[in-house]
Amino acid sequence: MTRKGILFVISGPSGVGKGTVREALLKVRDDIEVSVSATTRPPRPGEIDGVDYFFIDRETFMKRVKENQFLEWANVYSNYYGTPREFVLNHLKNGRDVLLEIDIQGALQVKQKMPEGVFIFLSPPSIEDLAKRLCQRGKDSQESIEERLAACTQEMEQMIYYDYVVVNDQVENAVTKVNAIITAERCRIKNLELG
Amino acid sequence: MTRKGILFVISGPSGVGKGTVREALLKVRDDIEVSVSATTRPPRPGEIDGVDYFFIDRETFMKRVKENQFLEWANVYSNYYGTPREFVLNHLKNGRDVLLEIDIQGALQVKQKMPEGVFIFLSPPSIEDLAKRLCQRGKDSQESIEERLAACTQEMEQMIYYDYVVVNDQVENAVTKVNAIITAERCRIKNLELG
Numbered sequence: 001m002t003r004k005g006i007l008f009v010i011s012g013p014s015g016v017g018k019g020t021v022r023e024a025l026l027k028v029r030d031d032i033e034v035s036v037s038a039t040t041r042p043p044r045p046g047e048i049d050g051v052d053y054f055f056i057d058r059e060t061f062m063k064r065v066k067e068n069q070f071l072e073w074a075n076v077y078s079n080y081y082g083t084p085r086e087f088v089l090n091h092l093k094n095g096r097d098v099l100l101e102i103d104i105q106g107a108l109q110v111k112q113k114m115p116e117g118v119f120i121f122l123s124p125p126s127i128e129d130l131a132k133r134l135c136q137r138g139k140d141s142q143e144s145i146e147e148r149l150a151a152c153t154q155e156m157e158q159m160i161y162y163d164y165v166v167v168n169d170q171v172e173n174a175v176t177k178v179n180a181i182i183t184a185e186r187c188r189i190k191n192l193e194l195g
Numbered sequence: 196m197t198r199k200g201i202l203f204v205i206s207g208p209s210g211v212g213k214g215t216v217r218e219a220l221l222k223v224r225d226d227i228e229v230s231v232s233a234t235t236r237p238p239r240p241g242e243i244d245g246v247d248y249f250f251i252d253r254e255t256f257m258k259r260v261k262e263n264q265f266l267e268w269a270n271v272y273s274n275y276y277g278t279p280r281e282f283v284l285n286h287l288k289n290g291r292d293v294l295l296e297i298d299i300q301g302a303l304q305v306k307q308k309m310p311e312g313v314f315i316f317l318s319p320p321s322i323e324d325l326a327k328r329l330c331q332r333g334k335d336s337q338e339s340i341e342e343r344l345a346a347c348t349q350e351m352e353q354m355i356y357y358d359y360v361v362v363n364d365q366v367e368n369a370v371t372k373v374n375a376i377i378t379a380e381r382c383r384i385k386n387l388e389l390g
Contacts, residue, residue, distance in 0.1 A: 121384075159384070159389065160384065160389065162384055163383065164379065164382040164383055164384065165382055165387060166382050177378060177379070179375070180374070180375035180376075180378035180382075181375075181378075181379040181382060183375035183376075183379075184359065184372070184375045184376040184378075184379035184380070185379070187359040187360055187361055187372055187375075187376060188358060188359055189316075189354070189355065189357055189358060189359065189360060192360060194354065194355065
C-alpha cells in the first residue's frame with residue numbers, strides 16, 4: 001500500500017507560537033519536508049538564513065512574484081512572505097509529505113489551490129493569553145502588539161476554513177496533537193493508493 | 196470550546212487482532228467508553244462475562260433484536276453478535292466518545308445509521324499473515340480457518356467504506372496509530388462546537 005504525499009499547513013494568528021510548535025515538532029519527527037519561506041522582514045536575533053527563512057530584499061521578492069515562483073505570498077504587517085512553489089510540488093510528486101508554517105492569508109490562498117491539503121489552525125487559549133505572549137516575546141512594539149490583537153479577533157473567524165484546531169495551551173500538548181494529526185492523516189483512505 | 200461525543204469503530208477481518216489492539220489501546224487511554232457486545236458464542240478460555248462480551252443464549256438475543264435493543268447485529272460464523280444501542284447513544288449524547296470493536300458486517304450497518312462516526316479498518320499485512328495468525332491463536336478448527344481466509348479476501352474489499360486503514364503488523368504500531376486517530380479526530384473542526 002503506497003501513499004500520496006500530503007501537504008500539512010500549520011497556521012494561526014500572529015504570535016500564537018507557530019514557529020515554536022514547528023521547531024518542537026521537528027525534534028520528534030524527521031519524516032516530513034519543511035518548506036522554508038522567503039521574507040523581506042529583517043532577521044530576528046538568532047534566526048538563520050535558509051533555516052528560519054530565506055531573507056531577501058523587496059526587489060528580489062517582487063521579481064519572484066512576477067515569475068510565479070510562490071505557491072502563496074502575502075503582505076503581513078508591512079513585510080512580504082512567500083512559499084517557494086517548486087520545493088512543495090516536487091516533494092509531493094515524489095510521495096513525500098510537506099509541512100508549511102504560514103500566516104492565515106497565505107493558508108487560505110494555499111487552500112484554494114490545494115484543497116486536498118491538511119489545514120491545522122493553531123489557536124491561542126484566549127485573546128488575553130495571546131496578548132501576554134506577544135508582550136513576553138519582546139519582539140514587537142506596543143503599537144504592533146495592539147495591531148496584532150485587533151487582527152486576531154478577525155483571524156479567529158477564519159478557523160472554519162481549516163480541518164483541525166489545535167489549542168496552543170502548552171507547546172508539548174500542541175506538538176502531541178499536531179504529531180497525531182500527521183500520523184492519522186497518513187492512515188486515511190483518501191491518502192492511500194489502494195489496490 | 197466544547198466537543199461532540201465521537202463514535203469510533205474498529206473493525207476488520209476475523210482474526211486480524213481487533214480484540215488485542217483494543218485491549219492494548221485501553222492501557223494507554225482511559226478517556227473513552229468501550230461498548231461491550233452481546234454474543235451467543237460460548238466464552239473462550241479467559242474471557243469474562245460483561246468485560247469481553249455479554250454472553251447470552253440465542254433466545255435472549257432474538258428477544259433483544261425484536262425489542263430493537265441493538266444498534267447493529269450480525270451472524271458471524273454461526274454466532275450472533277450485537278451492540279447495545281442505549282449504551283452508545285447515551286454516552287454520545289453526554290459528549291463522551293465511544294469505542295466499538297465489531298466485525299465488518301456490523302460496522303457497515305453502523306455506518307448507514309451513523310455516517311458521522313469514525314471508521315477504522317484494521318488490516319492484516321497480508322492474507323498469508325492472517326492465516327498464520329489464525330493457526331497460532333489455536334482457537335479455530337482447520338475448517339473454520341479456511342472459511343475465514345476465503346471470507347477475508349472479500350472482506351478486504353469493504354475497506355473503501357472506512358475512513359482509516361491501520362495495518363496490524365505489530366500491536367504497538369497499530370495502537371500508536373489508532374491512538375493518534377482518536378487524538379486527531381478530537382481536533383477536527385467538524386467535531387467541535389465552535390462559537
